[in-house]
Amino acid sequence: MTSALARLLPHRTDYAELPRSWRQDIVAGITVGVVALPLALAFGISSGVGAAAGLVTAVVAGLVAAVFGGSHVQVSGPTGAMAVVLAPIVAVYGLGSIALVTVLAGIIVLAAGITRLGRAVTFIPWPVIEGFTLGIATIIFLQQVPAAVGQPTPGGKTALFAAWDVLTAAEWSTAAPPLAVVAFAAALMIGLPRLHRSIPESLSAVVAATLLVIALDLQVARIGELPNHLPAPILPHADLGALRALLGAALAIAALAAIESLLSARVAAAMAPTGPYDPDRELVGQGLASVASGMFGGMPATGAIARTAVNVRSGARTRVAAIVHSLLLLGVVYLATGPVSTIPLAALSAVLMVTAFRMISRATILTILRSTRSDALTFVLTAAITVCFDLIEAVQIGILVAAFFALRSVARRSSVTRERLPGPAQPGDERIALLRLDGAMFFGAAERISTSITGADQPEVTVVIIRMSQLGMLDATGAHTLGRIAEELESRGITVIIKGVQAEHLKLLTNVGVIDSLRHENHLIDSLDDAIAHARSHAASSD
Incomplete structure (x- = not known):
């Protein structure tokens, strides 16, 4: 029992490659930190928790997950899928519920890791994963529509219907300035990598859009004031009624955090020459990360596939890269919140819209649709339920549908x-x-x-x-x-x-x-x- 628990804790071998790779790790950490800054702010705003919470999550959860997680190159923080889940929770239970639901979800994920449930993600079929990803990308894009036209997000509606209501009721004369900022930032994000792949297109686009807004004095919404230090950690108040009310939401968040983190770690293990990851330890790390994030006023964290991919492509070999990423963002909190507060929300909307498009692989979609009718139906159904109803239900129904077709196929061959x-x-x-x-x-x-x-x-x-x-x-x-x-x-x-x-x-x-x-x-x-x-x-x- 003691040896099993020890396997889930940090140990010296985590940094065995550091003497040979520390330069690459530092460069990779700085690179992914630059990429993560606009995404952390954008996902914090998109979730309804706020830009400050997104930044705190990237710092605190990113650091804890890097040290305690089961992957050498995983980068954790706020993600689009988590923002999608959190938005209705904020609308229903209020902003004050986020700290408690984040800690609860973290405890659940931690318990899943200790009880060795990490390998359960291998039972999720590929069409379900890709349908889920397509659905999340669609929701992330739709969530940015209100900010892109300078309107508040309607409450109590799914992203699809909220975007439709905003577009049908928009005053296009007032929508022109934020739309211009979106178009400008998106064009830079698409065009800059064609000039040179090393240019951090997200950060460059946000900086350029902010300077454009200031120079032309455009009347668009900004991020607003941000704290210039980390808050003191406190345990959220929890009475029996609050725990009972938020337990269902915490379970949904925990399921999403576990699934997304393990999928991201699996992708990272396939990309990086750093050996396999430990799924149970990864859950322990992500659970501790969310508990710490909630105590500091952040939001639930997961492994972030896009940032992890940037980390690997930048040469990361040890956890030091993800640690450097968090320390860089910590420096932003203490030294640069003034300039960051002037960033227009429309510029962050553009970052997320382009990110959503990049999450979608046309080749993958065509491959699944051309494979078998059952896999194609599972893929389409999972994506549709994700967009129109609920993310966790989409995964559950997708797995059930895939299991039904698999069992039917086995039965036919019997x-x-x-x-x-x-x-x-x-x-x-x-x-x-x-x-x-x-x-x-x-x-x-x-x-x-x-x-x-x-x-x-x-x-x-x-x-x-x-x-x-x-x-x-x-x-x-x-x-x-x-x-x-x-x-x-x-x-x-x-x-x-x-x-x-x-x-x-x-x-x-x-x-x-x-x-x-x-x-x-x-x-x-x-x-x-x-x-x-x-x-x-x-x-x-x-x-």
Whole structure:
């Protein structure tokens, strides 16, 4: 137990590569910090918690997750998916609820890591992940529409309907200045990388848009005053009523934080030559990060795929890069909140709109849509539910739909085949039915296989050999059904012989009572030749 817990804590080997990579790590940390600044501010505003909370989250949660997490190159902080989930929570429960729900969600994620639930993310199908990503990207874009036209976001509505209401009621004369800022910043973000890939396009676009607004004295909304220091950490007040009211929201946030963080860590492990990640430790790190963020007045944090990708591409090899990223943003808090407060909200909207487009891979969408009808339907359904209803429900329904199609496919490949008896035919062989079970005998196929065996009109058959050596999977329903098949055939005077039971299936068949349903314990036989010989003796005695 002690060694298992020790595996989830920081240790010296986390920095084994540091003597050789510290220069690359520092450069990567500075690079990703520059990229993270406008995103942290934008996601904080988009969630309804505020720019200051987004910045605090990037500093505090980014630092804690870097030290305690299970990935060497993961960068954590506020993300678009979390902003999407938080916005309705702020609208319903108020801004004061965020600290408590953040700490609660962090505790839940921490508990999931300690109880070793980290590998559960491997059960999420690829079409569900991509549909979820497409849905989040769409919501992030739609959430920026009100700020892009200089209007407040309507409360109590999904991003889709809120954007529609804002666009239909917009005063285009007042919307022109923020739209011009959006267009200018977006054009820079798209164009600057074509000049040189090392240019930090997000930060450059925000700085240029801010200077343009100041120079032309455009009347657009700004971020406003930001604190020039980190607040003192405090535990949020929690009474039983508040805990009961916010528990559902905390569970949804925790599920999203776990899924997004583990997916990001898995992507990072595939991109970076730093070895595999530890999913359970990653959950521990992300849980502690959200608890710390909530205590400092921040919002829930997750692993950020875009920032992690920038970190890896910039040469990061150890956790020092993510730590440097957080320290750089901490310097912004103490030294540069004055200039940051003058950034126009429309410029941050442009950053998120372009980011949303970059989250969508046209090639990936076409690949999934061209794969199979079931995968395409799962992808489209997950994306649609994400946009129109709820993110967590979208993942749950997507997994259920994918599981249904997978089980249906397995059931279709499961069959019972009557085989010809091997060797020269002997008198009485027509009374013996050799039946081979293929695929899986489970709840999705058991009834169909049962009907195939017991419903066959073969009045001359007096002995049935059920050949199980080719059976890949057997569950309790399948075993129970085999018992019913044996009882049904034996009640008709047909002797049942079960041949080739695999070792992992024998205990289940015994516990369910299948062996007891046979006429004699000798009717459980390993060898096909022995099973046929025994069947022929029964067929001969029935003459």
